[in-house]
Amino acid sequence: MKQDLYLDAPRGERITIAGYVLGDRCRPTPRSLVEIWQADENGEYDRRGFRLRGHQFADEQGRWWFNTVVPALYPGRTRHFHFRVQRPGGYVLTTQLFFPGEPSNARDRIVDETLLMTISPAGDGQFARFDFVV
Structure with a gap:
């Protein structure tokens, strides 16, 4: 189930x-499609x-996860x-998720505070x- 986006070994x-x-009643939505794409360590x-694109279906508890690298900044964007x-049979939500405390957030007109991820240190x-409601 877990999607590894660093199999091609980007640095970072x-x-x-x-x-x-x-779902709209805050209940897990199994088998929802989750797609991700991002810039690499050079922006x-x-x-x-x-490369650095992937998709998966949420498990029976509505869980999803990807292993990847932190994307670099590139001109004009944080x-x-x-x-x-997309939940089964539902509309497609297309969005972006952002890093809290990023200095360039204030200059990026697309940043929305409701789309900030919660981030903590991990061993690796x-x-x-971030939980999606669709």
Whole structure:
């Protein structure tokens, strides 16, 4: 179930991003599709392949998680991850998640405080948490 986005070994600090997909009554939504894509440790996106892109289905408890690297800054943007989330038979939510306390958040007009991940240190890097409600 866990999707490893650093199999192609990008350099950078490792991070695990995890959470739940919840329905409108805050109940877990099993088998929801969760997609992620991001810039690499140099602030560049892979435009020719699938590096630092992935998807998975939430488990029966609505849980999802990805292991990846912290994306670098690039001109005009703060650090972020792109996500698409869709519960079975539901609409697609396309959004971005942001790092709390990032100095460049104030300059990025797309940042929304409701989309800040909760981040804590982990043995192999950082652990980020965010629950999607779809």
